[in-house]
Amino acid sequence: MNAARARKQRLPALTRTEVAARDRLGELDIDLPSTTAVSNIFRAANAARNYLERKVLRDYELSFSGFTVLWVLWIDGPQETRRLAEEAGITKGTLTGVLKTLEGLELVRRTTPDEDRRLTIVHLTTRGKRRMQQVFPKFNQAEAQITAGLNNREWAGLVTGLRGVLAQIQALEDD
Amino acid sequence: MNAARARKQRLPALTRTEVAARDRLGELDIDLPSTTAVSNIFRAANAARNYLERKVLRDYELSFSGFTVLWVLWIDGPQETRRLAEEAGITKGTLTGVLKTLEGLELVRRTTPDEDRRLTIVHLTTRGKRRMQQVFPKFNQAEAQITAGLNNREWAGLVTGLRGVLAQIQALEDD
DNA sequence: ATAATATCGTTTGGGCCCCAACGAAATCAA
DNA sequence: TTGATTTCGTTGGGGCCCAAACGATATTAT
Numbered sequence A, B: 001m002n003a004a005r006a007r008k009q010r011l012p013a014l015t016r017t018e019v020a021a022r023d024r025l026g027e028l029d030i031d032l033p034s035t036t037a038v039s040n041i042f043r044a045a046n047a048a049r050n051y052l053e054r055k056v057l058r059d060y061e062l063s064f065s066g067f068t069v070l071w072v073l074w075i076d077g078p079q080e081t082r083r084l085a086e087e088a089g090i091t092k093g094t095l096t097g098v099l100k101t102l103e104g105l106e107l108v109r110r111t112t113p114d115e116d117r118r119l120t121i122v123h124l125t126t127r128g129k130r131r132m133q134q135v136f137p138k139f140n141q142a143e144a145q146i147t148a149g150l151n152n153r154e155w156a157g158l159v160t161g162l163r164g165v166l167a168q169i170q171a172l173e174d175d
Numbered sequence C: 001a002t003a004a005t006a007t008c009g010t011t012t013g014g015g016c017c018c019c020a021a022c023g024a025a026a027t028c029a030a
Numbered sequence D: 001t002t003g004a005t006t007t008c009g010t011t012g013g014g015g016c017c018c019a020a021a022c023g024a025t026a027t028t029a030t
Helices: A003-008 A016-024 A032-055 A064-076 A081-088 A092-104 A126-146 A152-173 B003-008 B016-024 B032-055 B064-076 B081-088 B092-104 B126-146 B152-173
Strands: A108-111 A121-124 B108-111 B121-124
Touching: A016 A032, A016 B064, A032 A064, A032 A126, A032 A152, A032 B032, A032 B126, A032 B152, A064 A081, A064 A092, A064 A108, A064 A121, A064 A126, A064 B016, A081 A092, A092 A108, A121 A126, A126 B032, A126 B152, A152 B032, A152 B126, A152 B152, B016 B032, B032 B064, B032 B126, B032 B152, B064 B081, B064 B092, B064 B108, B064 B121, B064 B126, B081 B092, B092 B108, B121 B126
Parallel strands: none
Antiparallel strands: A108 A121, B108 B121
């Protein structure tokens, strides 16, 4: 298939950078629409992350990863490190450091079950639950602001596209 | 407006985590569609970044940020630190470290113009240009794989949605 | 029973990331 | 002209990030 050529006649116009890229890459056989899609994912994620950290999380002593870990524990309940890392989208090694920070803030606690002493079960403390009850509504307000420019159709298109990308990467990694 | 309610009757079905979140948050007044959109942006960006670093960039001694900086220099040409950081989506302080790494690999070089000795102009070396000519086609192939699951309509919906989010954050930060 | 293997979470090393503080250089004011 | 202000890029501190190596524990094979 040649998605590049087909897509080129399609919707969103090119930004200044994208025009410069096309000119610079004239001689190479490049699928520019893919570049546009992927680089916009990174731009949006970067901007959203920084916005949410500055406008919301900073006031509650939370990093973005720390918040994500608390969120998973809040929604899914206590669980072992391995699964928690996967749900939060970070590696086990990274999670160890994040948990040390959260434990220092007394927002989570680690326990080792007697049935299998290799495991570590992480759970929210009372303070951790309280913190999430305070911070999540604020966080959600900011999320709503960020997506306020989208109508229903655009929202659905965004989510569908992102899920498609995720599924594709998943499939590529199960090679 | 009540985007939450309107959107809820709409397209993409809820995943397991999203159902758990809805149940957990029943009593609070939360705009769940916003959470769905934002968290999928992070998930997709995370997965794409890790995939591209592992499958492509690692073989060329490049981090994702290092590659992005080289890309900007390749497309837009030599430029001062301030603008380069902005284009690459990182702070000036972070860029200093990234440039140190890239300079160690002899892929970029820094010069101070006589007209204004506060500035630093960064430009690609010959080796840097050669590296990009090698790595970008591979990178682009991986980008194409990642987005291969989208048809034209889905691609356009994704890009339009991401641009909408970016514009909204931009507007919010110019408060 | 005991040795080999597998699976935990942690540690380590190098790099990225932000913010705030800083010195150097240029510009503006008095 | 010389002091105040602005604008550079860099530095320092704390935290996040991954991959690989590691010790501890559990399981499997002999």
